[in-house]
């Protein structure tokens with residue numbers, strides 16, 4: 069927490085938030101909410117009813133009232149006792165049920181909202197990620213807590229109103245004293261809740277970092293390097309430092325609560341002690357009956373405890389509201405890309421894709437990555453994009469998929485600016501394999517079928533894609549063939565089968581699987597292959613490129629690769645440097661030109677021919 073994060077943007081007003089939480093809960097389980105609200109409010113009236121019935125019984129006994137009257141009162145008192153015992157149990161059950169229903173709905177909405185961001189920008193904003201973390205943590209419980217807060221306050225208000233009425237009858241000055249003594253509690257609890265919510269927001273980044281260090285400990289990917297470089301102690305130190313910083317912030321709020329709530333508790337005890345002394349003295353003088361004393365004692369205790377409950381419910385509700393605010397901010401966030409109100413239909417690709425003076429940077433604080441790129445990917449042609457690390461190749465791929473819009477300039481699909489197109493429609497027309505592809509902890513079949521969900525149950529389409537990517541045989545050799553779970557983290561069957569752990573593939577095999585996933589779309593109008601063979605052995609690389617050449621024939625495709633021998637037969641090779649296209653042409657033209665491409669190609673082919681150590685066969689750092 070070296071730097072205080074920016075305060076969260078103000079959310080909707082308190083009433084609007086309560087309404088949103090109540091609507092979400094009511095839509096999740098309307099009947100259960102009605103039952104819960106009814107029982108909660110009934111619970112608020114029962115203590116007052118019991119106190120008055122006790123008073124009437126005692127006064128009746130002292131007066132020597134008739135047996136039938138007394139019996140009726142005693143029966144009513146017993147019934148109130150029964151209800152007092154049963155209502156909390158029922159309320160608790162309904163609360164748990166409502167909590168589950170509202171939690172399910174809230175998580176579903178959150179998942180849909182996050183999956184619905186069409187671009188990637190939100191996932192790179194630290195402030196938004198903090199909100200998302202808080203929304204994920206509290207999203208399932210905060211709507212219910214907010215509703216609970218409102219109902220808790222209403223129940224306490226009912227009890228207070230009942231007892232205050234009783235107190236007013238017995239002693240107006242004492243009523244005022246009890247109220248004055250309770251006011252600071254209400255104010256303090258609300259202020260404490262605000263402070264706690266602000267503290268939770270402030271330690272968000274620290275906790276996120278701590279989670280990162282903690283998570284490293286359990287990931288296979290990090291395990292090798294942690295051991296090799298002996299990073300365990302270093303990472304533990306970092307993790308503990310972050311944990312301690314977050315704990316210190318929590319402790320400071322806990323201590324403040326201890327002091328404030330302890331002091332207020334003592335004040336309340338003093339007031340109620342004074343009240344009891346006054347009531348006993350008044351009864352001794354004959355100003356109060358025995359029943360009056362019992363009602364008075366119950367009323368002072370009832371008002372005080374209900375005021376404390378009300379203050380706590382207010383505070384908890386307030387805290388839940390602030391957390392719910394993060395949930396609302398995520399679920400109602402505006403689109404991360406400006407979407408056309410009525411997108412133009414994307415025409416079938418016939419002419420080609422054109423980048424016109426495309427400038428791009430990831431944000432106003434970041435440097436320009438692309439600086440006026442002009443490029444044409446003609447229909448039916450294979451265009452290869454080459455350049456040093458950091459030249460902007462993957463960024464250009466992301467713009468083509470419309471994960472971002474160009475900062476300036478435009479990308480045109482047969483003349484249509486991609487900003488005017490529906491991103492989902494665009495992505496349906498594209499087949500792509502990215503440099504940083506995913507490993508899904510799912511079966512081999514599912515890992516491939518995700519490329520076209522319509523084929524999730526169609527075995528032969530999945531097998532055809534796997535065969536094209538050269539991984540079919542390996543998959544049939546797995547213990548359960550295509551149904552083998554590709555994971556070391558989970559077991560196949562959530563209900564058991566602990567003797568069937570998953571299988572882990574080699575990186576090259578995973579890459580083929582990612583390629584098979586991309587090839588599930590039978591006839592993509594644009595095929596994007598960003599380093600599709602980086603993890604493959606030389607033989608596999610040749611084989612994959614031979615297959616891809618066949619697959620690409622007559623299709624529009626963009627191939628990004630550092631291995632220049634795999635791009636030499638592309639129709640057009642484009643060299644990117646410093647965010648601009650510096651050369652383009654086919655292999656023969658570019659080698660004859662003797663520029664950057666020729667230099668890189670020579671460097672790589674010399675690396676293969678020369679046996680002298682020290683010669684590097686990669687394109688190096690930009």
Ligand SMILES: Nc1ncnc2c1ncn2[C@@H]1O[C@H](COP(=O)(O)OP(=O)(O)OP(=O)(O)O)[C@@H](O)[C@H]1O
Nearest residue numbers: 192430434437455456457458459460461462463464
């Ligand atoms: N999400 C991001 N936010 C900010 N900067 C980024 C982001 N992604 C990439 N960059 C920056 O953009 C520049 C271009 O990155 P890009 O990944 O497009 O290069 P590349 O040509 O694909 O490199 P490589 O050959 O290493 O894959 C780099 O300087 C990188 O630091």
